[in-house]
Amino acid sequence: MRQTNAHCTLTELIGEHIRAHFDSDLVPSLGQFLLARLTPYPYLRFPLFPSSLSLSSFSVDLPRDTLLTPGMMIDLIGPCGAAIEESRERERVLLIADDSPAALLPFASSAIARAGAATLILAQPYPLDFLDPRIEIHRGDLITLTNELAPHADRIFIHASHTSPAIYHASLITHHVAAYTLLPPPTPCGVGACQACYVKTNHGHKMSCLDGPFFALQSLISNY
């Protein structure tokens, strides 16, 4: 855990978001996030879930009204949360997003880099030009598509902003596929000190900033 600065090198308009690219000596691992000071409010840092990662840079989709221009430095704390292990073998990942899929895209990149495959189910419009063309895109009803595509996946990653992950639960349990859902924490501290981001799991209460933000859907069964 460190506090440092990252240098914004580029911003691009992506639909209702901007994609900001940063050079940084602080880059989270797959599944982790960073806390940035971006907003005029002094307290809560903004959680950054990267849409792409490299050794010394990352990009992230932010709300369109974020005051950020190339050349700016932002203050970061991180990495926060638990990393998701990258598969050592070729794997097929299924990504399910009812809003922006940005936070899930590193899982696609990771799978593709290992000669695997990535499929994305989109419920909302998203500029396809900004997606890796090797990702197979499906649009439509999330549940229908999930039922259709889940049996072919090795791992599933879900970002449900508008719907409860519970709606996928029955379907995914049936298919016995490892599924992870993003539960973005309200995060004053990011280090487990403020006790404000607890998630109830089958193994007791866990902190999203330490044990998340991606939780195995199976471990959340008691919530559903």
Next chain:
Amino acid sequence: MELAPHHKTGLTLTSPLIAGGGAFGFADEYASLVDFSKFGAFITNAITLKPRSPAREQQVIQFAGGVLIHTGLPNPGLSNAIREYEKKWERLGCPVIVHLACDSVDNVEVCMEKIDRVEVIAGVEIGFRDEEETVNVEAMIKAATRIGGKPVIVQVPRSRASLIARVAERSGAQSISISLPRGTMKHDGEWVSGRLYGASLLPQTIHLVRQIKTQTALPIIGAGGVHSKEDVDVLLEAGASAVQVDSVVWVSPQDLSGF
């Protein structure tokens, strides 16, 4: 400075700066970002006799003046906390003060007996529900000061700061700290109550330190809204013996090194 001048062990701080207020955790959560040896003391998050689960609907709500946080004061319970954190407290680099959230004399007695056996705990800060009856508060403070040998700091609610400060003094407490206020906001159509943090608390904190100073001779820990070295200095000038920093650590842990 000395927070317990008339106590047999005393509670000596090498710096007037105290980390606490429910912002720094139970032990070393911030150790990778903050140098605890710069603090005069560390006050833990609230600990109760029995373990407490998080609130069913935890909330963190920003507003222009700060943030409201409703957590339910989750904690592992005193015995588990001692087991889990004692070694970490020993390595922290500053005196450790356990914050006890109290609701009965019986609880206080059991807690103080357990705490008395833990050498690394330098003192106890006891806090109450804001609406706790004064007679109960007095009984709990007396129990805390009667049992065990640790200095007792009484955290006074803002709404009755002077009254409870006087009660604390006549009940044998060694010093006074000021609680963070509670507030209510509407969020997603629901009323949410919780603790308030933010720089907007500072003027009220200064006011309370000056007010309490006229009511008691006990050392006072100024707490609430401290966000800069200048804030620390003005609270000391107002009469505080020590100053607690809390949510400023969420803003920028690094900046604490300049306090």
